[in-house]
Amino acid sequence: MAVLIPSSPGPGAVNPVYLDWGGVLRSPLGGADQKLNRLGDRFAIDVTMNTMASDDEAAAWVAALIKGKKEGAIFPWPQTIDVDGTGDGAVDGAGQAGTTLNIRGVTTGRKFKAGQMVSVVHGGRRYLHMLMAAGTASSAGKIALSIEPMMRVSYADGAVVEIDTPKIEGFTDGNSQGWSVDVARNVGLQFRITEAE
Numbered sequence: 350m351a352v353l354i355p356s357s358p359g360p361g362a363v364n365p366v367y368l369d370w371g372g373v374l375r376s377p378l379g380g381a382d383q384k385l386n387r388l389g390d391r392f393a394i395d396v397t398m399n400t401m402a403s404d405d406e407a408a409a410w411v412a413a414l415i416k417g418k419k420e421g422a423i424f425p426w427p428q429t430i431d432v433d434g435t436g437d438g439a440v441d442g443a444g445q446a447g448t449t450l451n452i453r454g455v456t457t458g459r460k461f462k463a464g465q466m467v468s469v470v471h472g473g474r475r476y477l478h479m480l481m482a483a484g485t486a487s488s489a490g491k492i493a494l495s496i497e498p499m500m501r502v503s504y505a506d507g508a509v510v511e512i513d514t515p516k517i518e519g520f521t522d523g524n525s526q527g528w529s530v531d532v533a534r535n536v537g538l539q540f541r542i543t544e545a546e
Contacts, residue, residue: 358402397538414538422542517544
């Protein structure tokens with residue numbers, strides 16, 4: 350079971366990454382370029398932590414990151430824009446595919462913004478998506494969200510959609526300086542989490 354990375358202290362710097370498994374087909378004869386999209390695009394995030402306040406705090410962080418290498422880690426995705434903050438939603442209907450995610454159970458009139466992140470909890474793990482367009486929830490508390498990347502699995506009806514605090518879930522890659530309390534206390538740990546599939 351994936352470990353929840355500690356929330357304190359907050360990161361000193363983050364570098365979000367979009368991993369595109371498609372490619373551009375270029376004609377050797379000067380024809381038009383074509384974009385080949387493949388299922389499997391996902392996110393990663395590079396994190397540089399602030400220095401830790403104590404050896405105990407540093408040791409707890411090191412332990413969580415090492416466990417995340419074996420069991421996976423969950424880390425809150427830093428939203429770069431203000432969001433409504435009125436709670437999570439749920440997937441509205443099974444069998445969805447592609448880049449439109451229908452959700453329900455949100456506050457009537459809730460605003461969603463292009464560039465906002467959401468995560469869906471399905472089958473005991475999270476899948477992260479970015480909204481491609483702004484929108485407003487209907488009077489029934491429903492909305493069709495335009496998302497990237499496209500859904501890699503078909504989410505169950507009622508699966509939780511984390512809106513206020515989306516999270517990335519995947520395996521951690523460690524610090525080139527080593528997983529040590531000294532690094533955590535005096536330099537700040539550096540790690541990457543990449544979505545698993």
